[in-house]
Amino acid sequence: MKLxxxxxxxxxxxxxxxxxxxxLMNQYSQNDLVQEMQESSxxxxxxxxxxxxxxxxxxxxxxxxxxxxxxxxxxxGINEVNIINNEGEIINSSDxxxxxxxxxxxxxxxxxxxxxxxxxxxxxxxxxxxDLVVPVIVGDEQLGYVQINLLLDNIRDIQHxxxxxxxxxxxxxxxxxxxxxxxxxxRYTDPIHRLAAGVKKVSAGxxxxxxxxxxxxxxxxxxxxxxxxVEKLREKEHLEKRLYEAEHLSKVGQLASGIAHEIRNPLNxxxxxxxxxxxxxxxxxxxxxxxxxxxxDNIKEEVRKANYMVLNFMNYGRPLKxxxxxxxxxxxxxxxxxxxxxxxxxxxxxxxxxxxxxxxxMQVDPELMRNCLFNFITNAAQAMxxxxxxxLGAAFVAGDNLFRLTFADQGSGIAPNDIDKIFQPYFTTKxxxxxxxxxxxERIIKEHGGEMVVESQLGNGTTFTIILPMKKQGEx
Numbered sequence: 001m002k003l004x005x006x007x008x009x010x011x012x013x014x015x016x017x018x019x020x021x022x023x024l025m026n027q028y029s030q031n032d033l034v035q036e037m038q039e040s041s042x043x044x045x046x047x048x049x050x051x052x053x054x055x056x057x058x059x060x061x062x063x064x065x066x067x068x069x070x071x072x073x074x075x076x077g078i079n080e081v082n083i084i085n086n087e088g089e090i091i092n093s094s095d096x097x098x099x100x101x102x103x104x105x106x107x108x109x110x111x112x113x114x115x116x117x118x119x120x121x122x123x124x125x126x127x128x129x130x131d132l133v134v135p136v137i138v139g140d141e142q143l144g145y146v147q148i149n150l151l152l153d154n155i156r157d158i159q160h161x162x163x164x165x166x167x168x169x170x171x172x173x174x175x176x177x178x179x180x181x182x183x184x185x186x187r188y189t190d191p192i193h194r195l196a197a198g199v200k201k202v203s204a205g206x207x208x209x210x211x212x213x214x215x216x217x218x219x220x221x222x223x224x225x226x227x228x229x230v231e232k233l234r235e236k237e238h239l240e241k242r243l244y245e246a247e248h249l250s251k252v253g254q255l256a257s258g259i260a261h262e263i264r265n266p267l268n269x270x271x272x273x274x275x276x277x278x279x280x281x282x283x284x285x286x287x288x289x290x291x292x293x294x295x296x297d298n299i300k301e302e303v304r305k306a307n308y309m310v311l312n313f314m315n316y317g318r319p320l321k322x323x324x325x326x327x328x329x330x331x332x333x334x335x336x337x338x339x340x341x342x343x344x345x346x347x348x349x350x351x352x353x354x355x356x357x358x359x360x361x362m363q364v365d366p367e368l369m370r371n372c373l374f375n376f377i378t379n380a381a382q383a384m385x386x387x388x389x390x391x392l393g394a395a396f397v398a399g400d401n402l403f404r405l406t407f408a409d410q411g412s413g414i415a416p417n418d419i420d421k422i423f424q425p426y427f428t429t430k431x432x433x434x435x436x437x438x439x440x441x442e443r444i445i446k447e448h449g450g451e452m453v454v455e456s457q458l459g460n461g462t463t464f465t466i467i468l469p470m471k472k473q474g475e476x
Contacts (some may be wrong), residue, residue, distance in 0.1 A: 018173045029162035043464050080149035108133050191219045209233050267307050322365045322447055329394050330355055336373040348387030355394040363471035368444045375437040376407040383411025405466040413458040
């Protein structure tokens, strides 16, 4: 429901409630007023009846009768009753002191008129009293007049009480409306404040902010638009990162191309020269053969490391083109191990294969996957300078149609703060290294549609897990 609709419904509800309450209170007040006027009219009729009896009576009039009656009728607004004959003489009155006094007939105004008196008989300030003058006619003969002084305080009290009730009801309705307005204001301003805080976080670079869509009004639309904006900013940031990576790869590719031409040829020449020197010097110096052979092997090892760094530069800088072939995982391992076996033997490192015999063949690029195996085993060996065991595991999950390849070592492990950084280019914790081995490996796995997971604890070794989907023949 829209906010405008809610506000209109709230105002209409308050209007209907106020109208209904005031209508009911008005009906209640009218009933009280009518009932009071009926009772007052009854008392006035009794007063007129007594006056007629006094005017038509042939005996002496008892003035105390009106006085006694007035004591009962005063609560109904009757303040004074005077019975006047045709000559203007007051022949009976509720006030015995007025009996025998004269009134000017011409000045008596028939009907209900405001009295010239400003106060009631009790002297209290109240509504202006009224005089009701009624001629008494029997047959065709007028016997006199009845003058009744009315205060109508009871009607005034009813009107005053009705006014107070209406005032209280109106105040309560307005108080209810104020509380309802405050409630709605808080309900709608709190999400706006949260949105404002989220906008500040986004402007500060935090694109993880999202808002739940709890309502379908304008606030919900604003939250939805905000989430769409943040999502577009995330996409833009992702595209910028990919563009940066592409530019970075282009620069690395240019660097790798230069390195390949400037370094690899001298490295190849040095390697060939070492082999030539070994063949020439060792036979001529048999007494120093072992020493010379050790020096030559160390030089070749350093040349091999330098050549490996150049290859890493080249592989990371150039775009990957997969040449998928159906190959069995044990065959990949058997082709990669000869290049590493001598070094592993020197470090007293044992490689154990835990591969089921019925493991299906994989659709992968053999050269790139051998490079991945080489990087994993080399990193594991470097983490175990005092020797240990490297376990190469494999399994096929038929339900998910994917391969799980594991590489577990017994090395020193990886610090928790470094786990998220090990796949970043040029990040390394080794003294000798450029930090491209795992970055290249992750890139190769992603190009195959897979992912990498690492689990490590300091002092308890590290396990890398490669998850590769099973591809059909010819699928890229």
